Structure formats: C-alpha cells, structure tokens
Amino acid sequence: xxxxxxxxxxxxxxxxxxxxxxxxxxxxxxxxxxxxxxxxxxxxxxxxxxxxxxxxxxxxxxxxxxxxxxxxxx
Amino acid sequence: xxxxxxxxxxxxxxxxxxxxxxxxxxxxxxxxxxxxxxxxxxxxxxxxxxxxxxxxxxxxxxxxxxxxxxxxxxxxxxxxxxxxxxxxxxxxxxxxxxxxxxxxxxxxxxxxxxxxxxxxxxxxxxxxxxxxxxxxxxxxxxxxxxxxxxxxxxxxxxxxxxxxxxxxxxxxxxxxxxxxxxxxxxxxxxxxxxxxxxxxxxxxxxxxxxxxxxxxxxxxxxxxxxxxxxxxxxxxxxxxxxxxxxxxxxxxxxxxxxx
Ligand code: SF4
Ligand code: SF4
Numbered sequence: 001x002x003x004x005x006x007x008x009x010x011x012x013x014x015x016x017x018x019x020x021x022x023x024x025x026x027x028x029x030x031x032x033x034x035x036x037x038x039x040x041x042x043x044x045x046x047x048x049x050x051x052x053x054x055x056x057x058x059x060x061x062x063x064x065x066x067x068x069x070x071x072x073x074x
Numbered sequence: 075x076x077x078x079x080x081x082x083x084x085x086x087x088x089x090x091x092x093x094x095x096x097x098x099x100x101x102x103x104x105x106x107x108x109x110x111x112x113x114x115x116x117x118x119x120x121x122x123x124x125x126x127x128x129x130x131x132x133x134x135x136x137x138x139x140x141x142x143x144x145x146x147x148x149x150x151x152x153x154x155x156x157x158x159x160x161x162x163x164x165x166x167x168x169x170x171x172x173x174x175x176x177x178x179x180x181x182x183x184x185x186x187x188x189x190x191x192x193x194x195x196x197x198x199x200x201x202x203x204x205x206x207x208x209x210x211x212x213x214x215x216x217x218x219x220x221x222x223x224x225x226x227x228x229x230x231x232x233x234x235x236x237x238x239x240x241x242x243x244x245x246x247x248x249x250x251x252x253x254x255x256x257x258x259x260x261x262x263x264x265x266x267x268x269x270x271x272x273x274x275x276x277x278x279x280x281x282x283x284x285x286x287x288x289x290x291x292x293x294x295x296x297x298x299x300x301x302x303x304x305x306x307x308x309x310x311x312x313x314x315x316x317x318x319x320x321x322x323x324x325x326x327x328x329x330x331x332x333x
Contacts, residue, residue: 006091007084018108018301018308024268041107049081056092057268063112064103065094070084 004073006054010044011066017041021058021067027051030058095123101145108308110298111140113265114207117275118176119147121282131174132166134159136183139214140207143178157188160195163202174282176203181222182212185247189221192247199256199290203281206247206293209300210319217303221245224322229303244322248295252328258290260329264297266312270325289331297323 008029015037021044022030029052032042044067046052054071097119105111122131128149135143137156144151154162159177167175184192184206195202211229212218219229219236222244226235236244252260259281263274274296281292297319299311306314 005079005084007081009085014102016107020108020266020308020312023309054084054091059092060268060271061113061266063105063107063109063116065098065112065116067092068090068094069092070086070089071091072079072084072089074079 004053004071006052006069006071007049008046008052008058008070009068010046011068012043012045013037013039014064014066015041015043016064017043018063019044021062024057024061026055026057027053095120097123097128097148099146099148103146104142105139106300106302106308108299108301108311109139109213110209110265110296111207112146113271114178114205114274114296114298115140115143115146117265117271118178118205118278119149121275121279122149122174125279125282127174127282130172131176132170134163134166134175134177136177136179136188138180138183138212140178140180141214157183157186158191159183159188160191160200160202160204163204164195164198164200167200167202171201174203174285175201176205176282178205179207180213181206181208181210181220181247182215185221185245189245189247193251193254195256196251196291196293197254197256199258201285201288201290203278203285203292203294205278206295207298208247208295208319208323209298209303210244211300211303213300213303217300217305222247224318227318246323248293248323248328251291251293256291257293257329258331259284259292259327261293261327262295262297262323262325264315264320264325266299266315284331295323297325
C-alpha cells in the first residue's frame with residue numbers, strides 16, 4: 001500500500017520558538033525543545049517524526065519561514 | 075518493509091516540497107515570535123517568485139514594525155513617510171505602469187495618520203495593491219491604542235479597555251474602502267492557521283493578477299496578532315484574535331469583481 005511519508009528540517013538558529021507550528025501540525029509531530037538556540041529560544045523540533053505526512057502545514061504557518069518539508073510516496 | 079524508510083532517506087533534495095522562497099532574504103526578521111508580519115511577508119514573496127516578477131515588483135513600506143521590510147524581501151522597496159504609502163505607490167505606479175506596485179501598512183499607519191491617503195488612493199482607483207495588517211494596536215511604539223483597537227480592548231494608552239464614549243469606535247477601514255467605486259477587489263483574511271495562510275496567498279495572487287489587467291485598487295486586510303503588544307503567548311494571541319477580533323472584523327470578501 002502506498003503510504004506518504006514526510007520529514008521536516010527546522011533551521012534551529014532562526015527559529016523563535018513561537019509554537020505556532022506545534023499547534024498547526026495535524027499529526028502532533030513537533031514540540032518545542034527543552035534546549036535553546038543562541039538567542040535563547042526554545043526551538044521547534046520533530047519529536048514524533050514517523051507520523052509526519054509532509055503536509056507542509058507547519059512550514060506554511062511559520063512566521064519565520066524556517067521549516068523545510070520533504071515528502072515521499074512509497 | 076516500505077515503512078522502514080528512515081528520516082534520512084526522506085530528507086533528500088529530490089523530495090523537497092517546501093522551503094523558504096529566495097525572494098525572502100536570509101536576514102532574521104525583526105518581528106516578535108509568532109507575529110503575522112513574517113508570514114504575510116513570506117506569502118507575498120512566494121507569489122512574486124511563482125509569478126516570476128521579482129524584478130518587476132516595487133513595494134512601499136510604512137512606518138511601524140514593518141518599516142524595515144526592505145531588509146527581509148529581496149525586491150525594490152521604497153519606504154514612505156508615515157501613512158503616505160498609497161500616495162508614494164500612486165506616483166510609482168503612474169511613472170512605471172508596467173511594474174507591480176503594492177503598499178504594506180499596519181493599522182497605525184493606514185487607519186490613523188494615513189486615512190486620507192488610503193481613502194483617496196482607493197477612491198481614485200489607483201492600480202495598486204494595498205496590504206493592510208490590522209492587529210488593533212501600535213506595535214512598534216509600545217502597544218498604544220490604535221483607531222482599530224476593539225471596544226474594551228486594553229492597550230498601554232487604554233489600560234482599562236477602550237471606552238468608546240471617550241475614545242470613539244474602532245474604525246473598519248476595509249468596509250469603508252469597499253464602498254468606493256475605485257476599489258476592484260476588497261477582502262479580509264488572516265495568516266494564523268495553514269488554511270488561512272493559503273487563502274490569503276490566493277487573495278494576494280488574485281490582486282496582482284487584477285493589477286496586470288489595470289482593474290483598479292485591490293485592498294487586502296490581514297487581521298493579525300501582536301503577541302508583545304497584547305501581552306500574550308503567540309498561540310494564545312491567535313486564539314484571542316479568533317475569539318475577539320474576528321467577530322468585529324469578519325473574514326471574507328467584501329467586494330469581488332462581477333464576472
Ligand atoms: S512556527 Fe517557526 S519560528 Fe515558530 S516555533 Fe515553529 S519553526 Fe520556530
Ligand atoms: S509536514 Fe505536516 S505532518 Fe509533517 S510536521 Fe509539518 S505539519 Fe506535521
């Protein structure tokens with residue numbers, strides 16, 4: 001059965017930890033990290049990466065445009 | 075078997091489906107975390123890329139948080155005196171009619187000091203796009219009450235909430251310009267959720283396509299948030315906006331072309 005799988009890459013240094021992507025993800029893939037970047041922001045990271053479908057919702061809504069999305073069908 | 079594909083195998087250039095457009099610069103924006111300005115900039119830049127008009131587009135920046143727009147978008151941008159963006163855009167478009175010209179203004183700029191320029195540009199039907207970010211507050215200067223601040227809404231100059239008996243009613247600029255014969259397409263959108271971002275993007279694209287056909291003024295309000303000025307977490311500010319801003323500034327088209 002063909003299944004769509006996705007993955008995201010967050011530009012951690014440019015993420016401002018706003019959390020808008022976290023609530024936009026229908027698959028609850030993203031959380032804010034307990035760690036911070038050099039600006040002190042708790043950056044976004046995919047913690048449930050296997051659930052990602054590559055729908056691009058997180059990237060579309062990110063005010064700082066720091067998420068890239070990849071998708072494959074297998 | 076197929077399910078065992080690793081994340082590393084997915085993250086390959088040929089599988090890329092979304093990345094920041096090159097029409098945005100690599101500079102980190104000066105906007106607060108979660109602010110809709112960044113999202114709106116990005117979708118404008120994406121449309122410019124998709125339409126292939128990077129060298130043919132001229133933006134006019136306001137005074138306010140987005141005064142530094144030229145640092146974030148890799149297109150020609152003229153920064154205008156406070157509120158005067160539609161007048162400056164008028165001149166640019168009349169001198170260079172083949173260019174795509176848009177203004178980008180907040181409510182402090184467009185709905186207060188720039189009310190006259192806005193209304194008259196729309197009434198003349200200048201062939202420009204006006205993008206109006208309405209977050210009901212003066213963000214850059216410290217969260218003061220704006221003409222668009224909701225009744226009862228707290229700001230640094232209305233700490234007990236806007237009292238309309240003393241401070242007047244919030245101004246619906248978009249409704250006003252929709253009544254003017256010069257406007258061709260007037261809509262109110264938001265960028266706080268993926269579906270809304272996609273709708274806003276479609277609206278901006280439509281407006282630029284109408285501009286190509288010399289249809290008159292297109293006016294797009296983006297109801298947005300100001301997490302810092304509203305003193306809320308970004309996600310909380312978006313929820314507050316849905317609950318409080320949208321009933322007064324309802325999303326949707328106010329004026330659409332007849333055909
Ligand atoms: S929406 Fe963008 S800036 Fe905000 S937390 Fe997510 S990745 Fe970071
Ligand atoms: S691409 Fe879609 S499923 Fe994947 S993390 Fe982003 S919002 Fe979630």
